[in-house]
């Protein structure tokens with residue numbers, strides 16, 4: 001990993017939630033990097049820890065969350081030891097987030113324009129009023145919102161427009177990294193399609209790095225240069241999008257690929273996995289996927305497989321990658 | 326189509342919801358949730374109903390299972406060659422009909438009472454089937470739970486719905502619907518809240534059940550890829566109307582209606598090597614409140630012209646190979 005090309009380097013990130021029943025092992029030993037201008041898809045089923053990774057990266061954590069170990073290096077600066085005042089210099093200016101529930105990120109009592117103006121004023125106090133207004137106009141145009149909607153309130157917007165407003169807000173300080181947590185999950189396909197295409201175009205145009213989170217592998221196929229697959233709080237595989245879809249190594253990724261229906265190509269049998277994802281209060285020993293894995297052995301039950309490079313830039317955490325013995 | 330094989334014959338089914346008064350209170354405003362809906366479903370068939378949210382899928386499902394009363398139109402149900410119009414059934418007859426048609430909801434909480442244990446939820450259907458002996462009921466509940474993959478059944482029967490995972494709850498909802506041995510099941514997005522690793526298994530289960538028990542499905546989904554796996558035919562809805570219907574593979578490969586074309590090209594594909602064209606469609610969905618007399622898709626259609634604006638909504642017509650579309654220009 002060369003530091004200069006990577007805008008973000010995450011090493012051994014481990015975060016737990018403390019609960020009355022014990023710790024929830026939501027993020028465990030995650031290591032990955034993000035190059036400048038790159039789009040990394042993060043995919044996994046609900047409850048596997050995707051949002052927990054996102055809020056850890058921005059340190060927007062609830063009171064019961066603890067980062068136990070690891071580094072989050074943003075432009076080489078480790079965010080983990082920073083206190084709230086320290087992180088605030090970087091949050092939104094260098095690393096920003098788009099949440100799934102757009103409505104919660106918008107204030108219902110202010111019109112959309114004034115909210116974006118306020119966000120810019122707070123995070124970029126050096127800009128003049130004139131510069132801010134210009135910036136807002138540019139942002140509206142970039143996310144495909146027509147200027148006549150500037151003075152409207154969030155409730156007057158459709159779901160797709162609200163999500164665009166939230167994207168404009170996240171882009172307002174021109175961050176190096178943007179994290180999008182299931183931004184289109186609540187939208188209909190036609191609206192989703194338009195938004196995905198626009199986000200991808202903006203990300204490429206601004207040469208911004210993006211972590212795109214989704215449970216939907218077909219959306220991930222659409223927006224990612226590289227893909228990380230999560231299972232039960234751990235990253236189990238990271239590779240180029242093409243390799244993840246066409247040469248997956250981890251048995252969970254392999255299963256995910258053949259469980260997904262498609263309207264394209266021949267209609268093939270869908271395979272399903274036995275059982276259900278584990279409870280992260282009590283994750284399985286060894287490889288967390290072992291109870292559902294067709295290749296699991298005694299070793300998988302006992303020992304945590306190392307997350308290692310099996311082919312150039314193709315990482316997986318499995319004792320028997322591709323089902324090999 | 327052989328008439329003997331027909332299970333449901335729906336004609337001009339319409340549901341309008343009142344939503345207030347127009348300016349000066351002169352006109353009443355109605356959402357045309359389902360409008361002039363025509364569809365014939367054969368025994369053992371699985372028909373998919375697809376379209377974006379608000380297009381009228383759930384309302385159609387609720388009308389067909391009579392959880393809602395139609396504004397107008399007929400729904401003929403065939404039993405041994407005899408047709409009964411269930412659109413206007415009341416009282417005892419309606420109650421009896423409800424045993425023959427069941428609806429499974431997207432959110433299993435809608436079909437399960439949170440205070441009733443799993444055993445009770447499934448057994449209720451057996452009581453209406455007049456399985457009166459306690460022992461028979463217990464055996465049957467156990468069997469049904471195992472059919473839907475909740476084994477060993479004993480470990481589930483005494484739990485409450487909230488003590489189960491989302492996937493397990495949906496299985497209970499299916500077992501409960503099957504307990505009355507319905508001829509017709511409306512499944513409203515039954516897998517859309519489930520994760521992929523569980524979803525494929527649930528889809529398989531529903532297909533197997535239709536083969537084993539001869540259940541006929543109206544399978545509602547917003548996901549065309551799911552419809553491809555679950556359905557023999559697909560009906561595409563827009564603004565309360567069916568705008569296209571045809572055999573699944575044919576419809577996906579060769580869509581005729583401009584809306585179907587847009588919908589298909591907007592579906593993301595789980596294969597990064599496939600490059601899709603942009604969907605050709607304008608604007609966004611609006612609620613069909615007192616819609617003007619013209620093609621329901623007019624405002625968003627990329628090919629619309631004067632004919633589409635000056636005439637009523639076009640009828641569903643055979644556009645070749647039995648594929649029907651409601652469009653003047655294709």
Ligand SMILES: Nc1ncnc2c1ncn2[C@@H]1O[C@H](COP(=O)(O)OP(=O)(O)O)[C@@H](O)[C@H]1O
Nearest residue numbers: 017024026045046047048049050051052062280
């Ligand atoms: N504030 C919290 N307190 C305790 N557990 C939590 C909290 N937030 C999330 N979790 C748990 O952490 C795990 C990961 O959740 P999340 O990161 O939201 O997953 P995803 O985004 O992949 O659906 C889940 O088991 C979830 O129940």
Ligand SMILES: Nc1ncnc2c1ncn2[C@@H]1O[C@H](COP(=O)(O)OP(=O)(O)O)[C@@H](O)[C@H]1O
Nearest residue numbers: 342356358377378379380381382383384385612
């Ligand atoms: N009880 C109701 N009162 C008023 N409008 C309703 C009611 N139920 C549904 N609608 C409206 O009818 C239309 C169709 O809704 P629905 O059948 O739920 O669509 P879908 O299931 O395809 O999302 C929508 O415009 C919806 O807002």
Ligand code: SF4
Nearest residue numbers: 287290293300318319
């Ligand atoms: S380590 Fe073992 S259990 Fe885990 S995925 Fe690989 S083969 Fe399966």
Ligand SMILES: [Mg+2]
Nearest residue numbers: 050051052181
């Ligand atoms: Mg999440």
Ligand SMILES: [Mg+2]
Nearest residue numbers: 382383384513
């Ligand atoms: Mg619905």
